[in-house]
Amino acid sequence: MALPSTADILEDLEFFDDWEERYKYIIDLGQEMPKMDPQFHTQERLVKGCQSNVWINVTPIDGKLQFDVDSDAIIVRGLLALVMAAYNDNTPQQILDFDIQQYFEALDLEQHISPTRGNGLRAIVSKIRDFASAARL
Protein backbone atom coordinates (compact mmCIF):
# COMPACT_ATOMS: atom_id res chain seq x y z
CA MET A 1 0.00 0.00 0.00
CA ALA A 2 1.06 3.57 -0.47
CA LEU A 3 1.92 5.20 2.80
CA PRO A 4 0.09 8.41 3.63
CA SER A 5 1.81 11.75 3.13
CA THR A 6 2.66 14.08 5.99
CA ALA A 7 -0.31 16.23 4.98
CA ASP A 8 -2.67 13.21 5.14
CA ILE A 9 -1.33 12.28 8.55
CA LEU A 10 -1.65 15.79 9.95
CA GLU A 11 -5.21 15.94 8.70
CA ASP A 12 -6.11 12.48 10.00
CA LEU A 13 -4.66 13.01 13.44
CA GLU A 14 -6.36 16.37 13.82
CA PHE A 15 -9.66 14.58 13.34
CA PHE A 16 -9.28 12.45 16.49
CA ASP A 17 -9.89 14.03 19.82
CA ASP A 18 -9.00 11.32 22.27
CA TRP A 19 -5.69 9.60 22.82
CA GLU A 20 -7.13 6.15 22.24
CA GLU A 21 -8.20 6.94 18.69
CA ARG A 22 -4.86 8.60 18.01
CA TYR A 23 -2.94 5.60 19.29
CA LYS A 24 -5.16 3.20 17.32
CA TYR A 25 -4.41 5.21 14.20
CA ILE A 26 -0.66 4.97 14.93
CA ILE A 27 -0.99 1.23 15.59
CA ASP A 28 -2.84 0.85 12.27
CA LEU A 29 -0.08 2.71 10.47
CA GLY A 30 2.41 0.39 12.13
CA GLN A 31 0.49 -2.64 10.95
CA GLU A 32 0.16 -1.35 7.41
CA MET A 33 3.76 -0.34 6.94
CA PRO A 34 5.56 -2.99 4.86
CA LYS A 35 7.56 -5.37 7.04
CA MET A 36 11.28 -5.54 6.61
CA ASP A 37 12.66 -8.85 5.45
CA PRO A 38 13.92 -10.42 8.71
CA GLN A 39 17.25 -11.15 7.02
CA PHE A 40 17.84 -7.39 7.13
CA HIS A 41 17.58 -7.44 10.93
CA THR A 42 21.34 -7.33 11.20
CA GLN A 43 23.61 -5.77 13.75
CA GLU A 44 24.77 -2.98 11.43
CA ARG A 45 21.19 -1.95 10.62
CA LEU A 46 20.16 -2.01 14.28
CA VAL A 47 19.58 1.12 16.29
CA LYS A 48 19.32 0.00 19.86
CA GLY A 49 16.96 1.61 22.29
CA CYS A 50 16.65 0.39 25.83
CA GLN A 51 12.91 -0.17 25.41
CA SER A 52 12.66 -1.35 21.83
CA ASN A 53 14.87 -1.96 18.81
CA VAL A 54 14.71 -0.28 15.44
CA TRP A 55 16.32 -1.38 12.16
CA ILE A 56 17.01 0.80 9.17
CA ASN A 57 18.23 0.09 5.65
CA VAL A 58 18.95 2.79 3.07
CA THR A 59 19.06 2.47 -0.72
CA PRO A 60 19.96 5.48 -2.90
CA ILE A 61 17.85 5.50 -6.09
CA ASP A 62 18.04 8.27 -8.70
CA GLY A 63 19.35 10.89 -6.32
CA LYS A 64 16.76 10.03 -3.68
CA LEU A 65 17.03 7.96 -0.53
CA GLN A 66 14.74 5.03 -0.01
CA PHE A 67 14.45 3.67 3.51
CA ASP A 68 13.25 0.39 4.94
CA VAL A 69 12.58 0.56 8.65
CA ASP A 70 11.27 -1.81 11.24
CA SER A 71 10.78 -2.17 14.97
CA ASP A 72 9.83 -4.96 17.33
CA ALA A 73 7.21 -2.68 18.93
CA ILE A 74 4.09 -1.89 16.94
CA ILE A 75 3.61 1.66 18.24
CA VAL A 76 7.22 2.40 17.36
CA ARG A 77 6.51 1.01 13.87
CA GLY A 78 3.57 3.40 13.65
CA LEU A 79 5.76 6.30 14.72
CA LEU A 80 8.31 5.16 12.14
CA ALA A 81 5.58 5.33 9.50
CA LEU A 82 5.13 8.99 10.47
CA VAL A 83 8.87 9.50 10.07
CA MET A 84 8.83 7.69 6.71
CA ALA A 85 6.07 9.96 5.47
CA ALA A 86 8.47 12.82 6.04
CA TYR A 87 11.66 11.32 4.70
CA ASN A 88 11.19 8.34 2.43
CA ASP A 89 11.98 8.83 -1.25
CA ASN A 90 13.23 12.35 -0.72
CA THR A 91 16.47 13.92 -1.87
CA PRO A 92 19.19 14.38 0.74
CA GLN A 93 18.58 18.14 0.63
CA GLN A 94 14.83 17.70 1.23
CA ILE A 95 15.61 15.44 4.17
CA LEU A 96 18.00 17.92 5.73
CA ASP A 97 15.57 20.79 5.21
CA PHE A 98 12.62 19.05 6.84
CA ASP A 99 11.84 20.25 10.38
CA ILE A 100 10.97 16.99 12.14
CA GLN A 101 10.62 18.65 15.53
CA GLN A 102 7.93 20.98 14.25
CA TYR A 103 6.19 18.11 12.47
CA PHE A 104 6.01 16.01 15.65
CA GLU A 105 4.84 19.04 17.58
CA ALA A 106 2.08 19.59 15.04
CA LEU A 107 1.12 15.93 15.51
CA ASP A 108 1.23 16.47 19.27
CA LEU A 109 3.62 13.53 19.56
CA GLU A 110 6.82 15.42 20.33
CA GLN A 111 7.38 13.47 23.54
CA HIS A 112 8.16 10.44 21.40
CA ILE A 113 11.17 12.04 19.77
CA SER A 114 12.38 13.70 22.93
CA PRO A 115 15.76 12.52 24.20
CA THR A 116 14.11 11.05 27.30
CA ARG A 117 12.45 8.22 25.41
CA GLY A 118 14.52 5.14 24.87
CA ASN A 119 12.55 3.94 21.87
CA GLY A 120 15.22 4.60 19.28
CA LEU A 121 13.08 7.02 17.28
CA ARG A 122 15.30 9.99 17.88
CA ALA A 123 18.33 7.90 17.03
CA ILE A 124 16.68 6.88 13.75
CA VAL A 125 16.00 10.49 12.86
CA SER A 126 19.65 11.41 13.39
CA LYS A 127 20.71 8.34 11.44
CA ILE A 128 18.50 9.33 8.51
CA ARG A 129 19.97 12.83 8.61
CA ASP A 130 23.48 11.34 8.70
CA PHE A 131 22.70 9.26 5.60
CA ALA A 132 21.40 12.40 3.90
CA SER A 133 24.49 14.44 4.83
CA ALA A 134 26.78 11.69 3.54
CA ALA A 135 24.80 11.29 0.31
CA ARG A 136 24.91 15.02 -0.38
CA LEU A 137 28.72 15.07 -0.33
Next chain:
Amino acid sequence: MAFDVNEIRTEFPILNRQVHNNPLVYLDNAATTQKPQVVIDAIVDYYTNYNSNVHRGAHQLADEATRKFEAARDSVANFINASSRCEVIWSAGTTESINIVANGIAKLLKAGDEVLVTEMEHHANLVTWQQACLASGATLVVAPISDKGELDLEAYYALLNTHTRLAAIPHASNALGSVNPIQAMTARIKSISSDALVMIDGAQGIAHCDVDVQAIGCDFYAFSSHKFYGPTGIGVLWGKEQLLADWPVWQTGGEMIAEVSYQSAKWNTLPYRLEAGTPNIADVIGFGAAVEWFQQLDKQAVLAHELSVLNCATQMAESFDGLEIIGSAQHKVPVLSFVMQQGHPADIGFILDRQGVAIRTGHHCAEPLMNRLNIPGTARASFAIYNTVNEVERLFEALEKAKKMLA
Protein backbone atom coordinates in the same frame (compact mmCIF):
# COMPACT_ATOMS: atom_id res chain seq x y z
CA MET B 1 2.49 -0.85 65.41
CA ALA B 2 -0.28 -0.72 62.84
CA PHE B 3 0.51 0.11 59.27
CA ASP B 4 -1.93 2.37 57.45
CA VAL B 5 -1.16 2.76 53.76
CA ASN B 6 -3.55 5.70 53.36
CA GLU B 7 -1.76 7.59 56.06
CA ILE B 8 1.61 6.83 54.46
CA ARG B 9 0.32 8.10 51.11
CA THR B 10 -0.41 11.52 52.57
CA GLU B 11 3.31 11.90 53.30
CA PHE B 12 4.21 11.67 49.59
CA PRO B 13 3.10 14.86 47.85
CA ILE B 14 3.75 13.54 44.33
CA LEU B 15 1.07 10.88 44.73
CA ASN B 16 -1.56 13.61 44.42
CA ARG B 17 -0.66 14.51 40.89
CA GLN B 18 -2.44 13.67 37.69
CA VAL B 19 -0.82 12.16 34.62
CA HIS B 20 -2.69 12.50 31.32
CA ASN B 21 -5.81 13.44 33.31
CA ASN B 22 -5.69 10.34 35.48
CA PRO B 23 -4.50 10.03 39.07
CA LEU B 24 -0.90 8.84 38.96
CA VAL B 25 -0.36 5.14 39.64
CA TYR B 26 3.36 4.94 40.24
CA LEU B 27 4.67 1.39 39.79
CA ASP B 28 8.27 2.05 38.85
CA ASN B 29 9.69 1.83 42.34
CA ALA B 30 12.50 -0.56 41.47
CA ALA B 31 13.85 2.27 39.30
CA THR B 32 13.38 4.91 41.97
CA THR B 33 10.94 5.48 44.79
CA GLN B 34 9.10 8.70 45.54
CA LYS B 35 10.18 10.88 48.46
CA PRO B 36 8.21 11.70 51.60
CA GLN B 37 7.78 15.36 52.56
CA VAL B 38 10.24 15.03 55.48
CA VAL B 39 13.04 14.19 53.04
CA ILE B 40 12.18 17.09 50.74
CA ASP B 41 12.01 19.38 53.78
CA ALA B 42 15.39 18.24 55.10
CA ILE B 43 17.08 19.16 51.81
CA VAL B 44 15.32 22.52 51.62
CA ASP B 45 16.17 23.20 55.27
CA TYR B 46 19.85 22.55 54.65
CA TYR B 47 20.05 24.96 51.71
CA THR B 48 17.82 27.51 53.42
CA ASN B 49 19.36 27.55 56.86
CA TYR B 50 22.82 26.03 57.21
CA ASN B 51 24.40 25.38 53.80
CA SER B 52 28.11 25.09 54.41
CA ASN B 53 31.02 22.81 53.66
CA VAL B 54 31.59 20.02 56.16
CA HIS B 55 34.50 19.05 58.42
CA ARG B 56 36.67 22.11 57.91
CA GLY B 57 34.79 25.30 58.60
CA ALA B 58 35.54 27.33 61.68
CA HIS B 59 32.08 28.71 61.98
CA GLN B 60 28.59 27.93 63.18
CA LEU B 61 27.08 26.88 59.85
CA ALA B 62 29.91 24.46 59.12
CA ASP B 63 29.39 23.03 62.53
CA GLU B 64 25.67 22.48 62.04
CA ALA B 65 26.17 20.99 58.58
CA THR B 66 28.89 18.63 59.81
CA ARG B 67 26.78 17.46 62.71
CA LYS B 68 23.78 16.65 60.50
CA PHE B 69 26.02 15.07 57.87
CA GLU B 70 27.68 12.76 60.37
CA ALA B 71 24.36 12.04 62.11
CA ALA B 72 23.13 10.65 58.78
CA ARG B 73 26.10 8.26 58.79
CA ASP B 74 25.12 7.13 62.28
CA SER B 75 21.53 6.56 61.15
CA VAL B 76 22.64 4.40 58.24
CA ALA B 77 25.16 2.48 60.36
CA ASN B 78 22.44 1.79 62.87
CA PHE B 79 19.89 0.82 60.22
CA ILE B 80 22.08 -1.85 58.64
CA ASN B 81 23.67 -2.85 61.95
CA ALA B 82 27.23 -1.92 60.97
CA SER B 83 29.70 -2.64 63.75
CA SER B 84 31.18 0.83 63.34
CA ARG B 85 30.14 4.13 61.75
CA CYS B 86 33.52 4.14 59.93
CA GLU B 87 32.23 1.31 57.78
CA VAL B 88 29.68 3.52 56.07
CA ILE B 89 31.24 5.17 53.00
CA TRP B 90 29.20 7.70 51.03
CA SER B 91 29.14 7.17 47.28
CA ALA B 92 27.05 8.46 44.40
CA GLY B 93 24.95 5.30 44.49
CA THR B 94 25.09 1.52 44.19
CA THR B 95 26.99 1.65 40.91
CA GLU B 96 29.74 3.83 42.32
CA SER B 97 29.89 1.71 45.47
CA ILE B 98 30.45 -1.41 43.39
CA ASN B 99 33.05 0.44 41.36
CA ILE B 100 35.00 1.34 44.50
CA VAL B 101 35.27 -2.37 45.26
CA ALA B 102 35.87 -3.42 41.65
CA ASN B 103 38.54 -0.79 41.22
CA GLY B 104 40.34 -2.09 44.29
CA ILE B 105 39.93 -5.76 43.51
CA ALA B 106 41.30 -5.23 39.98
CA LYS B 107 44.60 -4.33 41.67
CA LEU B 108 44.50 -7.39 43.93
CA LEU B 109 43.46 -10.02 41.39
CA LYS B 110 45.86 -12.05 39.29
CA ALA B 111 45.58 -14.59 36.49
CA GLY B 112 44.06 -17.80 37.82
CA ASP B 113 41.80 -16.00 40.29
CA GLU B 114 38.06 -16.26 39.79
CA VAL B 115 35.21 -13.82 40.29
CA LEU B 116 31.78 -15.41 40.57
CA VAL B 117 28.63 -13.59 39.48
CA THR B 118 25.15 -14.80 38.55
CA GLU B 119 23.03 -14.80 35.40
CA MET B 120 20.56 -12.41 36.99
CA GLU B 121 22.92 -9.46 37.41
CA HIS B 122 22.12 -5.84 36.73
CA HIS B 123 24.84 -4.39 34.50
CA ALA B 124 26.24 -2.56 37.53
CA ASN B 125 27.10 -5.85 39.21
CA LEU B 126 28.40 -7.45 36.02
CA VAL B 127 30.29 -5.02 33.82
CA THR B 128 32.30 -3.82 36.83
CA TRP B 129 33.61 -7.34 37.57
CA GLN B 130 33.95 -8.20 33.91
CA GLN B 131 36.23 -5.19 33.48
CA ALA B 132 38.15 -5.94 36.68
CA CYS B 133 38.78 -9.43 35.31
CA LEU B 134 39.84 -8.11 31.91
CA ALA B 135 42.24 -5.69 33.60
CA SER B 136 43.80 -8.30 35.88
CA GLY B 137 43.66 -11.52 33.89
CA ALA B 138 41.27 -13.14 36.37
CA THR B 139 38.35 -15.26 35.14
CA LEU B 140 34.71 -14.23 35.38
CA VAL B 141 32.48 -17.19 36.23
CA VAL B 142 28.70 -16.92 35.77
CA ALA B 143 26.39 -19.03 37.92
CA PRO B 144 23.16 -20.20 36.25
CA ILE B 145 19.55 -19.55 37.21
CA SER B 146 16.51 -21.72 36.68
CA ASP B 147 13.72 -20.82 34.27
CA LYS B 148 11.73 -19.60 37.27
CA GLY B 149 14.44 -17.04 37.84
CA GLU B 150 15.94 -18.59 40.95
CA LEU B 151 19.61 -19.08 41.43
CA ASP B 152 20.55 -22.74 40.97
CA LEU B 153 22.27 -23.09 44.34
CA GLU B 154 23.66 -26.53 43.71
CA ALA B 155 25.31 -25.32 40.52
CA TYR B 156 26.43 -22.17 42.31
CA TYR B 157 28.20 -24.05 45.08
CA ALA B 158 29.78 -26.39 42.55
CA LEU B 159 31.43 -23.38 40.91
CA LEU B 160 33.13 -22.33 44.14
CA ASN B 161 36.73 -23.34 44.69
CA THR B 162 39.90 -22.10 46.36
CA HIS B 163 40.56 -19.77 43.41
CA THR B 164 37.32 -17.87 44.04
CA ARG B 165 38.49 -14.46 45.22
CA LEU B 166 35.23 -12.58 45.05
CA ALA B 167 31.58 -13.54 44.81
CA ALA B 168 29.22 -10.75 43.75
CA ILE B 169 25.57 -11.50 44.51
CA PRO B 170 22.47 -9.37 44.02
CA HIS B 171 20.37 -9.32 47.18
CA ALA B 172 17.38 -9.28 44.84
CA SER B 173 17.04 -9.19 41.05
CA ASN B 174 15.77 -5.86 39.73
CA ALA B 175 14.30 -7.49 36.63
CA LEU B 176 12.68 -10.58 38.17
CA GLY B 177 12.35 -9.81 41.85
CA SER B 178 14.04 -13.05 42.98
CA VAL B 179 15.58 -12.74 46.45
CA ASN B 180 18.80 -14.68 47.00
CA PRO B 181 19.59 -16.42 50.30
CA ILE B 182 22.65 -14.24 50.80
CA GLN B 183 23.29 -15.20 54.40
CA ALA B 184 23.45 -18.95 53.73
CA MET B 185 25.37 -18.34 50.51
CA THR B 186 27.96 -16.20 52.27
CA ALA B 187 28.55 -18.87 54.89
CA ARG B 188 28.98 -21.50 52.20
CA ILE B 189 31.32 -19.34 50.10
CA LYS B 190 33.52 -18.61 53.13
CA SER B 191 33.65 -22.29 54.06
CA ILE B 192 34.94 -23.26 50.61
CA SER B 193 37.30 -20.39 49.93
CA SER B 194 38.33 -18.57 53.09
CA ASP B 195 40.03 -15.94 50.91
CA ALA B 196 36.91 -15.12 48.96
CA LEU B 197 35.28 -11.75 49.49
CA VAL B 198 31.51 -11.52 49.30
CA MET B 199 29.98 -8.43 47.76
CA ILE B 200 26.23 -7.88 47.89
CA ASP B 201 24.47 -5.59 45.43
CA GLY B 202 21.76 -4.34 47.74
CA ALA B 203 20.09 -1.87 45.36
CA GLN B 204 16.82 -3.81 45.45
CA GLY B 205 17.34 -5.27 48.90
CA ILE B 206 17.65 -2.23 51.12
CA ALA B 207 14.01 -1.14 50.94
CA HIS B 208 12.36 -4.55 50.73
CA CYS B 209 14.47 -7.03 52.72
CA ASP B 210 15.98 -7.28 56.16
CA VAL B 211 19.51 -5.95 56.01
CA ASP B 212 21.78 -6.74 58.94
CA VAL B 213 25.28 -6.73 57.53
CA GLN B 214 26.78 -8.52 60.50
CA ALA B 215 24.22 -11.30 60.35
CA ILE B 216 24.67 -11.66 56.59
CA GLY B 217 28.41 -12.05 57.10
CA CYS B 218 29.35 -10.46 53.78
CA ASP B 219 32.34 -8.18 53.24
CA PHE B 220 30.64 -5.43 51.25
CA TYR B 221 27.05 -4.31 50.85
CA ALA B 222 26.17 -1.56 48.37
CA PHE B 223 22.95 0.41 48.00
CA SER B 224 21.41 3.66 46.78
CA SER B 225 19.40 6.21 48.68
CA HIS B 226 16.95 6.92 45.87
CA LYS B 227 15.49 3.42 45.79
CA PHE B 228 14.84 3.80 49.49
CA TYR B 229 12.78 7.02 49.71
CA GLY B 230 15.86 9.26 49.77
CA PRO B 231 17.33 11.62 47.18
CA THR B 232 19.24 10.64 44.04
CA GLY B 233 23.00 11.01 43.76
CA ILE B 234 23.85 9.45 47.09
CA GLY B 235 24.49 5.89 48.14
CA VAL B 236 26.49 3.76 50.49
CA LEU B 237 29.30 1.30 50.36
CA TRP B 238 29.34 -0.64 53.58
CA GLY B 239 32.44 -2.74 54.10
CA LYS B 240 34.17 -4.50 56.98
CA GLU B 241 36.39 -2.04 58.77
CA GLN B 242 39.62 -4.03 58.50
CA LEU B 243 39.11 -4.41 54.74
CA LEU B 244 38.21 -0.80 54.05
CA ALA B 245 41.12 0.42 56.19
CA ASP B 246 43.56 -1.02 53.63
CA TRP B 247 41.40 -0.93 50.52
CA PRO B 248 43.18 0.68 47.55
CA VAL B 249 42.05 4.30 47.51
CA TRP B 250 39.98 5.04 44.51
CA GLN B 251 39.87 8.79 44.14
CA THR B 252 42.47 11.12 45.57
CA GLY B 253 42.24 14.76 46.50
CA GLY B 254 40.92 16.79 49.40
CA GLU B 255 39.24 15.29 52.49
CA MET B 256 40.81 11.85 51.97
CA ILE B 257 44.35 12.84 53.01
CA ALA B 258 46.05 13.10 56.40
CA GLU B 259 49.29 14.75 55.29
CA VAL B 260 50.45 16.10 51.95
CA SER B 261 53.79 17.25 50.57
CA TYR B 262 54.54 18.08 46.96
CA GLN B 263 55.88 14.59 46.33
CA SER B 264 53.79 12.35 48.54
CA ALA B 265 50.65 11.97 50.62
CA LYS B 266 49.36 9.91 53.50
CA TRP B 267 45.76 8.82 53.52
CA ASN B 268 43.21 9.82 56.08
CA THR B 269 41.50 7.27 58.31
CA LEU B 270 38.13 5.68 57.60
CA PRO B 271 35.60 6.63 56.44
CA TYR B 272 37.26 9.70 54.89
CA ARG B 273 40.06 7.92 53.04
CA LEU B 274 37.47 6.65 50.55
CA GLU B 275 35.55 9.94 50.29
CA ALA B 276 37.61 12.38 48.23
CA GLY B 277 36.42 15.93 47.70
CA THR B 278 33.44 17.84 49.03
CA PRO B 279 30.70 15.27 49.52
CA ASN B 280 27.07 15.51 48.41
CA ILE B 281 26.08 17.13 51.69
CA ALA B 282 22.46 18.02 50.96
CA ASP B 283 21.61 14.54 49.76
CA VAL B 284 23.41 12.84 52.65
CA ILE B 285 21.25 14.91 54.97
CA GLY B 286 18.16 14.07 52.89
CA PHE B 287 19.05 10.40 53.02
CA GLY B 288 19.54 10.60 56.77
CA ALA B 289 16.01 11.98 57.02
CA ALA B 290 14.70 9.11 54.87
CA VAL B 291 16.35 6.47 57.05
CA GLU B 292 15.08 8.08 60.25
CA TRP B 293 11.60 8.35 58.76
CA PHE B 294 11.62 4.70 57.73
CA GLN B 295 12.96 3.52 61.06
CA GLN B 296 9.95 4.92 62.86
CA LEU B 297 7.80 2.48 60.92
CA ASP B 298 7.32 -1.16 61.68
CA LYS B 299 9.50 -2.66 58.93
CA GLN B 300 7.89 -6.09 59.16
CA ALA B 301 4.45 -4.54 58.72
CA VAL B 302 5.72 -2.53 55.73
CA LEU B 303 7.22 -5.61 54.07
CA ALA B 304 4.07 -7.61 54.76
CA HIS B 305 1.99 -4.87 53.14
CA GLU B 306 4.22 -4.79 50.06
CA LEU B 307 4.06 -8.56 49.71
CA SER B 308 0.28 -8.54 50.00
CA VAL B 309 0.16 -6.03 47.14
CA LEU B 310 2.55 -8.21 45.13
CA ASN B 311 0.47 -11.32 45.85
CA CYS B 312 -2.66 -9.57 44.70
CA ALA B 313 -0.90 -8.48 41.49
CA THR B 314 0.47 -11.99 40.93
CA GLN B 315 -2.98 -13.53 41.32
CA MET B 316 -4.53 -11.07 38.90
CA ALA B 317 -1.66 -11.65 36.46
CA GLU B 318 -2.13 -15.42 36.65
CA SER B 319 -5.77 -15.14 35.65
CA PHE B 320 -5.11 -12.54 32.93
CA ASP B 321 -5.42 -14.18 29.54
CA GLY B 322 -2.38 -13.76 27.31
CA LEU B 323 -0.01 -12.62 30.04
CA GLU B 324 3.05 -14.52 31.16
CA ILE B 325 4.84 -13.71 34.41
CA ILE B 326 8.63 -13.62 34.04
CA GLY B 327 10.25 -14.61 37.30
CA SER B 328 8.31 -16.69 39.76
CA ALA B 329 10.86 -17.30 42.47
CA GLN B 330 9.53 -18.42 45.81
CA HIS B 331 11.00 -15.39 47.56
CA LYS B 332 10.55 -12.11 45.77
CA VAL B 333 10.76 -8.41 46.41
CA PRO B 334 7.59 -6.68 45.18
CA VAL B 335 8.39 -6.86 41.47
CA LEU B 336 6.05 -8.23 38.80
CA SER B 337 7.76 -8.66 35.44
CA PHE B 338 5.72 -9.94 32.53
CA VAL B 339 5.30 -10.21 28.78
CA MET B 340 2.07 -10.30 26.83
CA GLN B 341 1.10 -12.24 23.72
CA GLN B 342 -0.33 -9.05 22.25
CA GLY B 343 2.18 -6.27 22.25
CA HIS B 344 5.82 -5.67 22.82
CA PRO B 345 6.64 -4.40 26.34
CA ALA B 346 7.31 -0.93 24.89
CA ASP B 347 3.80 -0.84 23.38
CA ILE B 348 2.30 -1.80 26.71
CA GLY B 349 4.32 0.90 28.44
CA PHE B 350 3.08 3.59 26.01
CA ILE B 351 -0.56 2.68 26.50
CA LEU B 352 -0.28 2.37 30.28
CA ASP B 353 1.41 5.76 30.45
CA ARG B 354 -1.52 7.37 28.67
CA GLN B 355 -3.72 6.00 31.43
CA GLY B 356 -1.55 7.41 34.19
CA VAL B 357 0.11 4.10 35.07
CA ALA B 358 3.90 4.33 35.28
CA ILE B 359 5.82 1.10 34.75
CA ARG B 360 9.22 0.27 33.31
CA THR B 361 9.72 -1.59 30.06
CA GLY B 362 12.81 -2.98 28.38
CA HIS B 363 15.78 -5.02 29.42
CA HIS B 364 16.09 -3.35 32.86
CA CYS B 365 19.86 -2.99 32.49
CA ALA B 366 20.10 -6.76 32.47
CA GLU B 367 20.67 -7.57 28.82
CA PRO B 368 22.48 -10.89 29.34
CA LEU B 369 19.62 -12.01 31.59
CA MET B 370 17.03 -11.16 28.92
CA ASN B 371 19.09 -13.14 26.39
CA ARG B 372 19.29 -16.03 28.83
CA LEU B 373 15.48 -15.98 29.16
CA ASN B 374 15.15 -15.56 25.40
CA ILE B 375 12.96 -12.46 25.57
CA PRO B 376 13.58 -8.94 24.26
CA GLY B 377 12.58 -7.42 27.56
CA THR B 378 9.66 -7.29 29.94
CA ALA B 379 7.09 -4.90 31.29
CA ARG B 380 7.73 -4.46 34.99
CA ALA B 381 5.46 -3.20 37.73
CA SER B 382 7.35 -2.71 40.98
CA PHE B 383 5.69 -1.77 44.23
CA ALA B 384 6.65 0.15 47.34
CA ILE B 385 5.34 1.17 50.72
CA TYR B 386 2.59 3.45 49.37
CA ASN B 387 1.06 1.23 46.68
CA THR B 388 -2.42 -0.19 47.15
CA VAL B 389 -4.57 -3.04 45.92
CA ASN B 390 -6.71 -0.40 44.26
CA GLU B 391 -3.69 0.64 42.18
CA VAL B 392 -3.10 -2.98 41.22
CA GLU B 393 -6.67 -3.01 39.91
CA ARG B 394 -5.96 0.16 37.94
CA LEU B 395 -2.89 -1.55 36.45
CA PHE B 396 -4.93 -4.48 35.22
CA GLU B 397 -7.72 -2.28 33.85
CA ALA B 398 -5.04 -0.40 31.92
CA LEU B 399 -3.58 -3.70 30.71
CA GLU B 400 -7.04 -4.82 29.54
CA LYS B 401 -7.21 -1.71 27.41
CA ALA B 402 -3.67 -2.23 26.08
CA LYS B 403 -4.54 -5.79 25.13
CA LYS B 404 -7.65 -4.67 23.29
CA MET B 405 -5.86 -1.88 21.46
CA LEU B 406 -2.96 -4.10 20.43
CA ALA B 407 -5.10 -7.06 19.37
